[in-house]
Amino acid sequence: MPQPANPEPVHDHDAMLSRKFGKEVANYFSGSPLNRVGFLRGDHKFLSQALNHPSTKFLLCNDLQPLVADKAGDKLAYVKFEDVQKVVGKDPYDTTEEAMLSSYDSGAYMPQMIFLGIDEKSKDALSFTNKKNTHTGAPYFAIDVTPKKSVQAECEKLIQELKGRGLEFATGRVMDIVAADAAIYAEARQLLDWNLRNPFCAQCGQPTLSVNGGFKRTCPPKDLSRTASKTTSGISNALPTTGIQPTDASERPPCATRKGISNISFPRTDPTVIMAVINHAGDKILLGRQKRWPPYWFSTLAGFAEPAESIEEAVRREVYEEAGVHVGRVVIHSTQPWPYPANLMIGAVGQAIPEGEKIDLGNDPELDDARWFDFGEVREALRVGTSGLGEDAGPEYKEGGLRLPPPTAIANQLMSSVVNGFANGVAKM
Amino acid sequence: MPQPANPEPVHDHDAMLSRKFGKEVANYFSGSPLNRVGFLRGDHKFLSQALNHPSTKFLLCNDLQPLVADKAGDKLAYVKFEDVQKVVGKDPYDTTEEAMLSSYDSGAYMPQMIFLGIDEKSKDALSFTNKKNTHTGAPYFAIDVTPKKSVQAECEKLIQELKGRGLEFATGRVMDIVAADAAIYAEARQLLDWNLRNPFCAQCGQPTLSVNGGFKRTCPPKDLSRTASKTTSGISNALPTTGIQPTDASERPPCATRKGISNISFPRTDPTVIMAVINHAGDKILLGRQKRWPPYWFSTLAGFAEPAESIEEAVRREVYEEAGVHVGRVVIHSTQPWPYPANLMIGAVGQAIPEGEKIDLGNDPELDDARWFDFGEVREALRVGTSGLGEDAGPEYKEGGLRLPPPTAIANQLMSSVVNGFANGVAKM
Numbered sequence: 001m002p003q004p005a006n007p008e009p010v011h012d013h014d015a016m017l018s019r020k021f022g023k024e025v026a027n028y029f030s031g032s033p034l035n036r037v038g039f040l041r042g043d044h045k046f047l048s049q050a051l052n053h054p055s056t057k058f059l060l061c062n063d064l065q066p067l068v069a070d071k072a073g074d075k076l077a078y079v080k081f082e083d084v085q086k087v088v089g090k091d092p093y094d095t096t097e098e099a100m101l102s103s104y105d106s107g108a109y110m111p112q113m114i115f116l117g118i119d120e121k122s123k124d125a126l127s128f129t130n131k132k133n134t135h136t137g138a139p140y141f142a143i144d145v146t147p148k149k150s151v152q153a154e155c156e157k158l159i160q161e162l163k164g165r166g167l168e169f170a171t172g173r174v175m176d177i178v179a180a181d182a183a184i185y186a187e188a189r190q191l192l193d194w195n196l197r198n199p200f201c202a203q204c205g206q207p208t209l210s211v212n213g214g215f216k217r218t219c220p221p222k223d224l225s226r227t228a229s230k231t232t233s234g235i236s237n238a239l240p241t242t243g244i245q246p247t248d249a250s251e252r253p254p255c256a257t258r259k260g261i262s263n264i265s266f267p268r269t270d271p272t273v274i275m276a277v278i279n280h281a282g283d284k285i286l287l288g289r290q291k292r293w294p295p296y297w298f299s300t301l302a303g304f305a306e307p308a309e310s311i312e313e314a315v316r317r318e319v320y321e322e323a324g325v326h327v328g329r330v331v332i333h334s335t336q337p338w339p340y341p342a343n344l345m346i347g348a349v350g351q352a353i354p355e356g357e358k359i360d361l362g363n364d365p366e367l368d369d370a371r372w373f374d375f376g377e378v379r380e381a382l383r384v385g386t387s388g389l390g391e392d393a394g395p396e397y398k399e400g401g402l403r404l405p406p407p408t409a410i411a412n413q414l415m416s417s418v419v420n421g422f423a424n425g426v427a428k429m
Numbered sequence: 430m431p432q433p434a435n436p437e438p439v440h441d442h443d444a445m446l447s448r449k450f451g452k453e454v455a456n457y458f459s460g461s462p463l464n465r466v467g468f469l470r471g472d473h474k475f476l477s478q479a480l481n482h483p484s485t486k487f488l489l490c491n492d493l494q495p496l497v498a499d500k501a502g503d504k505l506a507y508v509k510f511e512d513v514q515k516v517v518g519k520d521p522y523d524t525t526e527e528a529m530l531s532s533y534d535s536g537a538y539m540p541q542m543i544f545l546g547i548d549e550k551s552k553d554a555l556s557f558t559n560k561k562n563t564h565t566g567a568p569y570f571a572i573d574v575t576p577k578k579s580v581q582a583e584c585e586k587l588i589q590e591l592k593g594r595g596l597e598f599a600t601g602r603v604m605d606i607v608a609a610d611a612a613i614y615a616e617a618r619q620l621l622d623w624n625l626r627n628p629f630c631a632q633c634g635q636p637t638l639s640v641n642g643g644f645k646r647t648c649p650p651k652d653l654s655r656t657a658s659k660t661t662s663g664i665s666n667a668l669p670t671t672g673i674q675p676t677d678a679s680e681r682p683p684c685a686t687r688k689g690i691s692n693i694s695f696p697r698t699d700p701t702v703i704m705a706v707i708n709h710a711g712d713k714i715l716l717g718r719q720k721r722w723p724p725y726w727f728s729t730l731a732g733f734a735e736p737a738e739s740i741e742e743a744v745r746r747e748v749y750e751e752a753g754v755h756v757g758r759v760v761i762h763s764t765q766p767w768p769y770p771a772n773l774m775i776g777a778v779g780q781a782i783p784e785g786e787k788i789d790l791g792n793d794p795e796l797d798d799a800r801w802f803d804f805g806e807v808r809e810a811l812r813v814g815t816s817g818l819g820e821d822a823g824p825e826y827k828e829g830g831l832r833l834p835p836p837t838a839i840a841n842q843l844m845s846s847v848v849n850g851f852a853n854g855v856a857k858m
Contacts (some may be wrong), residue, residue: 030739200634310459364468
């Protein structure tokens with residue numbers, strides 16, 4: 001397995017700015033090289049040009065797993081439009097969004113496509129003028145080529161062709177590709193997954209249509225398949241020729257999401273807290289372990305933020321629920337996108353209050369164990385005991401020593417910051 | 430109108446901890462006095478006892494608006510179980526969750542109830558032992574008493590009764606109640622709204638059932654209303670008496686959310702970035718305004734985080750999209766729950782890169798204007814020019830001067846931190 005790519009700072013000016021704030025931790029799955037140009041997503045003239053431009057790259061996913069160069073590949077394998085044209089058709093963006101809405105047919109299957117953004121560093125790229133600004137870059141799309149429904153045969157054929165070229169779909173969690181590709185894949189995976197998970201409107205129960213380059217699902221007021229099914233079941237859908245106002249059999253019942261803006265039309269991201277909790281003296285870290293983890297393996301505590309609580313409160317609640325420890329001051333350290341399936345990891349450092357350090361697993365028995373570890377032991381484990389969950393620790397690791405997650409996990413970054421002086425009173429972020 | 434309550438630090442040890450990290454900003458809608466004891470939500474024995482305990486408080490909402498003491502009230506008005514018993518029934522928790530699931534009938538209306546948590550400082554409170562730990566506190570519930578469906582008459586009657594006692598439902602956005610009540614209302618509102626917005630399963634389109642004290646919606650495998658409708662439409666649902674395996678007419682088509690854990694079964698919170706952006710020299714703040722705001726009114730830029738981007742990246746993207754400014758280093762300051770309808774405001778401070786300070790509104794024309802303001806002007810406006818959006822500025826405000834949001838908005842807290850030295854190189858958080 002290749003070594004996990006260490007994310008690099010995105011901005012050239014980090015060094016300069018670090019004089020004020022310290023260096024920013026850029027976590028794995030962040031640091032995308034793409035400008036999402038989200039304001040162009042609804043513009044089918046742009047999307048159509050982007051689809052057909054020679055600079056454009058297509059990331060294919062099968063059951064959410066991305067195409068890579070080979071099984072040990074540390075890079076995504078991008079393909080050209082000619083490779084996928086038989087799956088998605090000549091130009092899915094040849095009409096406007098309005099036209100797509102008015103001709104919506106829930107019975108027709110269209111493979112999910114996501115417009116990911118443009119790489120502005122690419123040469124010979126597409127230039128597109130939107131109002132007074134021109135945007136230039138190589139467009140990136142993600143396409144779901146899972147063999148199913150009307151495109152099953154075409155997808156199977158494509159997958160065989162790709163195999164012939166030495167290209168495979170990754171297996172398991174993708175945590176070993178280079179940082180820039182990891183960020184691009186994270187965007188693709190999270191959006192494909194959200195579309196797949198939400199084919200129906202949670203407000204009214206009717207099927208929805210993917211629009212805005214895959215960043216929105218809308219509940220159309222009409223559905224041609226309603227007309228079709230009425231015909232099938234023997235109910236005439238012929239319009240009356242005279243006298244009565246014709247009723248459109250494709251019209252659907254009203255839905256509240258069609259008025260104004262509803263958050264359920266937009267992709268969901270679940271804020272999650274993950275925290276390195278230090279004791280009041282500032283020389284120990286609280287770590288926990290789950291039953292299914294390998295022996296000696298621990299990590300920082302984590303959990304989903306709940307509705308209507310601040311991140312600072314969510315940190316205190318989770319640590320109390322899982323370990324019985326009472327946390328006072330909380331400082332947010334950095335954040336990490338986590339596309340399994342839709343988490344935003346918000347990394348924090350918290351400090352226990354003096355009389356709140358006693359560990360109690362009895363509130364919510366989620367953890368197998370939780371313990372206070374000396375900074376020194378954690379520092380040594382960060383040096384010799386880190387690895388991916390299914391992998392072996394490094395050669396210097398000795399059986400019985402503390403094992404910890406790798407640098408691609410924000411847990412590792414939080415622990416590193418803390419043992420390197422994050423909490424010693426000087427600005428370290 | 431009463432002065433907006435300034436949130437107070439939640440923990441007694443803040444002063445002590447501030448020696449290391451500085452004082453924590455506790456934003457409005459955070460700082461709940463309740464322990465949510467989320468691990469008790471699925472325990473109907475507990476919920477049933479909680480419902481009937483004399484210490485229990487009920488927050489009633491009508492169309493998501495909370496009951497307050499009177500129209501100018503700065504406190505929520507809580508009622509007793511006897512007040513709402515006719516609306517919710519003697520004990521909605523008298524069976525287990527499993528029993529509720531197997532007798533699910535999508536045709537039956539049950540007013541939404543939320544178990545909010547317990548106030549552990551309350552006297553004569555409920556004690557409940559869960560495994561080895563005993564939890565003591567006054568339980569809090571929220572109940573939707575919007576007059577509709579089967580409880581319309583009872584709700585209307587209750588609302589009249591409450592009116593007779595001088596109690597009214599608040600109108601408009603609730604931003605003037607004391608901080609502790611604001612946090613309790615935020616929890617109630619966001620969860621009631623989420624349940625109301627998601628009566629159907631986004632995965633399969635079938636109606637869902639609220640469980641876990643209002644913190645989960647599940648897609649039951651059966652629905653008694655299916656049997657009922659078959660009977661109504663003349664199809665016999667009598668079971669065959671012999672020979673053939675009886676098929677259960679109430680059984681529903683399969684749904685992926687019934688296998689394992691799906692995030693769409695749980696409440697949604699939308700992470701939002703809001704940022705005080707300073708120029709590279711560190712003496713100006715970038716502020717923007719929307720067309721619908723009063724003259725001279727500006728605030729910090731803000732927007733939804735997108736799937737698979739870190740908060741640091743979301744800050745850079747939003748500032749680029751809305752104002753054309755390029756941000757380098759980003760530091761997260763504090764967070765604020767915002768229950769209109771489900772936002773988590775993640776407040777950050779960002780710094781423009783030297784050649785990225787030029788304002789350009791041409792990418793995504795969301796803003797009416799954006800400008801760099803000197804710290805001095807912002808400091809003065811924070812002193813004399815703040816108010817709620819529909820309200821007048823203070824007596825010292827002079828027409829034409831900068832107007833800003835009130836201290837209950839995290840935007841105000843971010844600007845205050847920045848002009849008070851957040852970015853001057855010393856730890857201020």
